[in-house]
Amino acid sequence: MSEEVMIEIREQLLPATEAAVRIVQRIPADxxxxPTPCPGWDVRDVVNHLIFWNGRGETAARREPVTGPxxxxxxTAEPGWDARFADQARRTAKAWSDPAAWEGNTSLSGNKEGMPADFIGGIVFGELVLHGWDIAVSTGLDPALPPDIVEAAWxxxxxxxxVSRQYGALGPEVPVPEDAPFLDRLLGLAGRDPRFNGRTPDVRS
Structure with a gap:
């Protein structure tokens, strides 16, 4: 990742966090x-995934041991889970606001060898944007992602x-017209159908 892109992602991490927090805190209980655009996952699954890996994102930024469930x-089975996610997500964003967090290697899983920290920081950022969109369109909410966040995510x-596809983190790319809105092109590249309408998507590997 170029230094210019890394700085842009770092600057957009807090706005992306606040966008995801806004979405999560407005999820209707019912x-x-x-279903979500993620095959085999309902909204609860996506929320739990986001909460779990966002928490790991803080420990990765701070180079702390992996702990917790x-x-x-x-x-989501615990009262006040959405408020705790908001607190956690803001702590994670604060941890990654330190330029030193983006240096060297780190790991989301506790692996000693780890991976380049800028790659991990990018994952934390991308999860907020993409899963925030997943949750919003699955629950009838407006993702309301500012253009600067979408551009940085792209x-x-x-x-x-x-590389993410090789690790199973993304599904196959969904073809999107070249003149489609920027967000649609981002979603297609990430294996999402921008036209998702709340029905169970076809299973994709």
């Missing part, structure tokens, strides 16, 4: 079981999409 934990995803 929509947690609704596992990925199969249902955070710059982060273009060089990393294929």
């Amino acid at each position: 929509r947690l079981d609704a 596992g990925e199969d934990h249902d955070f 710059k982060q995803l273009v060089p990393t999409a294929e």
Whole structure:
């Protein structure tokens, strides 16, 4: 990742965090079981995934040991989960606001070898943007993602999409017209159908 793109992502991380927090805190209680653009996942699954890995994002930025419940934990079963996510997400954003967090290697899983910190920071940022959109369109909310966030997410995803696909983090690219809105092109590259209408999507690997 170029230094210019890294700085742009770092600057947009807090706005992306606040956008995701706004979406999560407005989820209707009766929509947690609704289907999402992520095959096989309902809204609850996406929310739990976002909460879990965002928390890991803070420990990765601070180079702290991995602690807490596992990925199969249902955070939404605990009263006040949305407020705790807001607190956690802001702590994670603050941790990544330190330029030193983007240097060297770190890991979301506690792996000692780790991966380049700018790649990990990009993942934390991308999760907020993409899963924020997933949750919003699945629950009837407006994602309301500012153009600067979308542009930064595009710059982060273009060089990393294929690697992410190899790790199973993204589905196959969804064809989108070249003259489509920027957000639609971002979503297609990320394996999302921008026309998702709240019905269960076709299963994709």
